[in-house]
Amino acid sequence: MIPTAWSRYQLSQLVNKALSLPKPVPFDFLLRGDILRSSLADWCTQNGVGEEETLEIEYIESVLPPQKMADLPHDEWVSAVSCQLDRCFLTASYDGQLRAFDYSQKQTWSTPVHRAAITSFCIVPNVEACIVATASHDLTAQLTRISPEDSSQASKPLASLHLHTEPVSAISANAAGSQLLTASWDGLVGLWSTEIPDEDEVAEPATVERKKRRKVEENRPKRKAPSLVLKSHTGRVSGVSFSDGDEAYSCGFDSTLRSWDLEHGVCATTITCSERPFLALSVSAAAVLASSTDRTVTQYDLRDPSPNASVTMIHPATPSCLARAQTNSHHLLTGAYDGVARIWDLRSVKTTTPVATFKVWDEKKILSVDWRAGGTVAIGGEGGLGVWKAWENNT
Amino acid sequence: MDARSKQPVTVSALSKKSMGKRKQLDDAPAPALLPQETLEMLSDEEGADQAVSDDGQVDEFPQIDAESDEEDTDEDDEELFESDDGSENSFDRDIFPRPKTIISDITGQPKRVYPEIEPDYDSDSSTEDTQNRVGDVPMHWYDDLPHIGYDIDGKRVLRPARGDELDKFLETVEDPNSWTSAFDKTAQMDKPLSAQELDIIQRLYANEVPDAGYDPYEPMVEWFTGKGKEEVMPLSAAPEPKRRWVASKWEKQKVMKIVRAIRQGRIVPSKPKTSAKLEVYSIWSEPSSSHPPPLPAPKPRLPTNSESYNPPEEYLPTESEREEWEKQDPEDREREYLPKKYSSLRLVPAYDQFVKERFNRQLDLYMAPRVQRVKLNIDPSTLIPKLPSPQSLKPFPNYKSLKFDHPSRARCLSISPDGAWVVSGDESGVVSLWEVMVGREVKRWKFESKIGAVGWCPRTDVSYFVVALEETIHCIIPPHISASLFQSTKALLAPPTLPPPPETPSPVKWVSSTLTSDGPTLSVHLPPSSGLPKQIAWHRRGDYMATVSGSGLHGGVWMHQITRRHSQAPFKKIRGVVQLVLFHPSKPHFFVATQQYIRIYNLAEQKLLKTLMPGIKWISSMDVHPSGDHLIVGGYDRKLCWFDLELSAKPYKILRYHTRAIRSLAFHPTYPLFASSSDDGAIQIFHSRVYNDLMTDPLIVPLKILRGHAVKDGLGVLDVKWCPRHPWLVSAGADGAASVWCS
Secondary structure, X not given: OOXXXXXXXXXXXXXXXXXXXXXXXXXXXXXXXXXXXXXXHHHHHHHOOOOOOOOOEEEEEOOOOOEEEEEEOOOOOEEEEEOOOOOOEEEEEOOOEEEEEOOOOOEXXXXXXXXXXXXXXXXXXXXXXXXXXEEEOOOEEEEEEEXXXXXXXXXXXXXXXXXOOOOEEEEEEOOOOOEEEEEEOOOEEEEEEOOOOOOOOOOOOOOOOHHHHHHOOOOOOEEEOOOEEEEOOOOOEEEEXXXXXXXXXXXXXXXXXXXXXXXXXXXXXXXXXXXXXXXXXXXXXXXXXXXXXXXXXXXXXXXXXXXXXXEEEEOOOOEEEEEEOOOOOOEEEEEEOOOEEEEEEOOOOOOOOOOEEEEOXXXXXXXXXXXXXXXXXXXXXXXXXXXXXXXXXXX | OHHHHHHHHHHHHHHHOOHHHHXXXXXXXXXXXXXXHHHHHHHHOOOHHHHHHHHHHHXXXXXXXXXXXXHHHHHHHHHHHHXXXXXXXXXXXXXXXXXXXXXXXXXXXXXXXXXXOOOOOOOOHHHOOOOOOOOOOOHHHHOOOOEEEEOOOOOEEEOOOOOOHHHHHHHHHHOOOHHHEXXXXXXXXXXXXXXXXXXXXXXHHOOOOOOOOOOOOOOOOXXXXXXXXXXXXXXXXXXXXXXXXXXXXXXXXXXXXXXXXXXXXXXXXXXXXXXXXXXXXOXXXXXOOOOOOOOOOXXXXXXXXXXXXXXXXXXXXXXXXXXXXXXXXXXXXXXXXXOOOOOOHHHOOOOOOHHHHHHHHHHHHHOOOOOOOOOOOOOHHHHOOOOOOHHHHOOOOOEEEEEEEOOOOEEEEEEOOOOOEEEEEEXXXXXXXXXOOOOOEEEEEEOOOOOOEEEEOOOOOOOOEEEEEXXXXXXXXOOOOOHHHHHHHHHHHOOOOOOOOOOOOOOOEEEEOOOOOOOOOEEEEOOOOOOOEEEEEEOOOOOEEEEEEOOOXXXXXXXXXXXXXXXXXXXXXXXXXXXXXXXXXXXXXXXXXXXXXXXXXXXXXXXXXXXXXXXXXXXXXXXXXXXXXXXXEEEOOOOEEEEEOOOOOOOOEEEOOOOOOEEEEEEOOOXXXXXXXXXOOEEEEXXXXXXXXXXXXXXXXXXXXXXXXXXXXXXXXXXXXXXXXXXXXXXXXXXOEEEEEEO
């Protein structure tokens, strides 16, 4: 029995005392999937819960307002960021360059990879070298060996992936680093192996300047063909991802989410929504989170192919990117075109307000977010790269 | 002898107006004074002129009433004649100016020179307007000359300056006399009509005799008949015919027929008239048959328990009931009284409503209509037509997803057929290519002059867009397209073997430039001074493209065929200034919008099919429904007209919802949506469902007003276009922003 006049602070004190924690930790409280923001009595009257009922209150560790750590402006818009490498942030931008920044906010390394804008990149897990796969507007994706720690060593393009006839929008590697998925505006999803072939698998289109080509023969990447082409999308494919169990998922502007049977190259499951062109997706064990242009981020259960969302998060602007927390699978970070990044708790299914909101730029679009284990958040977009600290602990 | 002959004339003239005086003159001998004075005056001046002036004088002689005596009349006469005297003298002077005799420079002979006539107040007006002495020759002989004739001195009379149509219009507004002026051929200018001429025109309008002095009702002059002129002598000496005195047999037969009928009683002589005495009869005795019987008067209500002076307690109102009753209007009350309790009949006061109640009862009996009046209780909300809620008509754009900024006013934009790229042009000559979903500019072209229109070729096997500048149209291939697409586009725009030039040389030049890879691949040079092309309209197959220039030959409309590299003007001559053109989405029809009308031509048969009259003062935009059966037209006067092309030449619906001029209209190619943008900075989205069933009218539902563009220099949103596959809208505003609106 606790007094109904209590609000979050009193409940948090109670939990701290009950757990006899050495250092007080702020907690938030979930009541039937809703985060408690006022007193218990207010919540009861708002939700029509009688005074006689027994309420089950779940406590979760609260997310403190994130703090800005660094702002690294770029000349061009940053289309993708990654903090998977140790001790540095990698960014890909619209001028076709990859850049690396260390923790002292210095640009340690940069290399041009594509002639056109890079839309997306991923780091291929590899024990020997650091290999990056980039997708670009120039209709190809590319595998490049880079060495961001050692600035003396030049990066080497290993292979270019030739399949798509329109700009490649997303690229993703599986956990083992053996396979790659690319998504393109032409509605195709390509499956590639990461092995570098010795010969060109795709013939080069006949060009007049043969002599010039000879000169750069050594440095030229090998032209690689896909191992499988997955055709099912009727519109632009905007996002593609491997799950932990090496299943492939894709989402597109045709308002579908698809999972793929990679052995047979056919579409295994399709979730068709109505008028919800998807922009990005993130896959966890059995749930797929996808952001769409109707300003929502929704969670779908792939075991149930009905288009009923289990969680819907409504944004005031177009959510362009999303990333799950590395350690705490309940937390989700989304970036939107209004320059505001939001952290959501997937357990509070009812609420439409995020647990934390921070404005990265004023009226500048966020195009990519990434979350490093330990709570550092990298945000890339129109204003460059922003690094923020979001506390994240396991409870 | 002259004086003697004049005297009777004067006398008769004097007496013409008053017959009474004439009699006096005739009867009585004339007084000695009168003839003497007249004689005196007449002896002063002589000649024919005098007689004329005398006659004129007589006409103007004032009416004299018969009672006035002779003396007065004579005095009047005297004065009048005297004044006449003076005026005659001055008249004489003016008509005959004294000539001077000088020696001519040319001939050496003496010649008479008359002084110049000064155009003063009382100069003759007939000398003014005959400055041009060219005579009765056709004036078009002088059409090519700077002058229009010669004056009396043989000098050239220069052509007066004539304003254009606008001046004429302004003159009609500003000059109050302009509507009473007419074009004078001889002077080649507008001359105001004189009061007499206006009077003639007014008389002609009123179907009257144009001459003001003509009196159609003047008394008849009896020349041949009348009193004293009777003919006495018979005209012929023939004897009287017999029929003049013998009774007619035929008439006798007729009379006898009537007599016989009277005798037999077939004709009854009329009854003697009854005396006009009122007969008394009962008006209530028998009911009038034609009308339904009147309703019985309503009966007064019987009193109930509550009207008792001592009603039971349960009839008495509570305090709240009493308050409620007092608050209500007398008409709305259920009862006219409140029950009251008195302990004894003694204490009951006089009934205060007695007079009023009797009066109402009398009204009921006497004046009130005996009809049960049914009050109409209509909820106004039910009269509003039922429209589906906008929520049920999703998807439609409802928020601004992103914004792309131009350095100056964004004029035009176009979206690629796959819906991925937007190309937008502004007034400083910048053309930008950017992604719809991210808004990142991928490439930028800079031109010297401002961009009039951009248009993306609707073909999917090639990819290029067209930018219209001042007198030039550039075809540009966008970057980041696949090699095969690039090759086919290159082969189309810059083919290795040029197609044969047309037989007749065209003023439009097609130039391929292969120098720079990122510049325009193909340029079409329109004839000089054709102005900025306002619009590019593509045919659905992407081979033909129509452009509308601001000025130039053939209404500024050019039709370009890309494969044959050939341009032609479809119209030799077109009435009005062409605003817009459009291709029909399925038929070979061509819409041409001038300022007020829309004409539909069949291009295959080369003929005019239809003329639509939207009733808009100045058309600014139009778009055709993808089915091709409906057309929307917007105007600068804020109106939007929806035409059903199979229905009539008049609009099916006229909507006026923008507060400023409509700038752009667009139908979505697949979704049932259309959008209109306006100078008030707002974009309005409409649901427009068109049914295949011809009996069902199109459904137009307003969905959303998108605000977000700033109004700059009185200009708002200049162009809107839809993304082909999604319900997304892209708009270009005068504030330099190009915005993407997502659902």
